[in-house]
Amino acid sequence: SNLETETEKLIQIVLIGQPELDQLLKKNELRQLRQRITISWELLPLNRDETRGYIQHRINVALGKGRVQFSRSAVELIYKYSHGIPRMINVLADRSLLIAYTMNTKKITPKIVRPAVKDVGGLNPLTTWIDSLWKTILPGFLALSILLFGANYLMLPDFNKKNVEEKDLNLIIKENPIIPKNLIISNSQAPIIDLPQSGNLALEKMKPVTPSHQAYTPDDSLTTKLLNPRRIPSTKPLIIS
Structure with missing residues (x-):
């Protein structure tokens, strides 16, 4: 105010307002009022x-x-x-x-x-740096992860079990032989071994020793088996070198 004495101002004006007041005082038509303000102090938000x-x-x-x-x-x-x-x-x-x-x-x-x-109404919550981090970096990280996963899926070979089984196994065996051809037996049936007819010889050498009061009677079924030899199949494959 222009009302003053030699020692002090007669009228002291204090302007208190919202942050918009500072923007209002910056206008060109209010420059004289702004020049008369000797002290300006801004109250910062509280924590x-x-x-x-x-x-x-x-x-x-x-x-x-x-x-x-x-x-x-x-x-x-x-x-x-x-x-x-x-x-x-x-x-x-x-x-x-x-x-x-x-x-x-x-x-x-x-x-x-x-x-x-x-x-x-009209109030928005305060956004912290953690909220900003989740809103900005997290979507970018997810997009990058999806991009890398798609690139690996397209570039790496397919190890799907179903596709491997559908491959030509005969061609793989021909290209990578493991067993020599002369060891491969075309007939998968087990070979048959003929036993010698030695049943009679065994019976001739058998001399039962029994007490006189107890006679020994040979088992008819055993005698029949020894007298009638048969062809017994072998359980091991015959390998011809």
């Missing part, structure tokens, strides 16, 4: 701890200490949607107290703060 202390201070000033309690999660939610701006903290806290009064409760919880945020 979580400062928001909790600010709410408790306002409750103590209103003589509500011990009567009303804001839970830690409720203060966290207020900070998230107010971005630490004192004016928005006042609005959300006041609206939460009104809702708590209608619900006949003295403890403010997130269940009460959420309707207050919805009632005020």
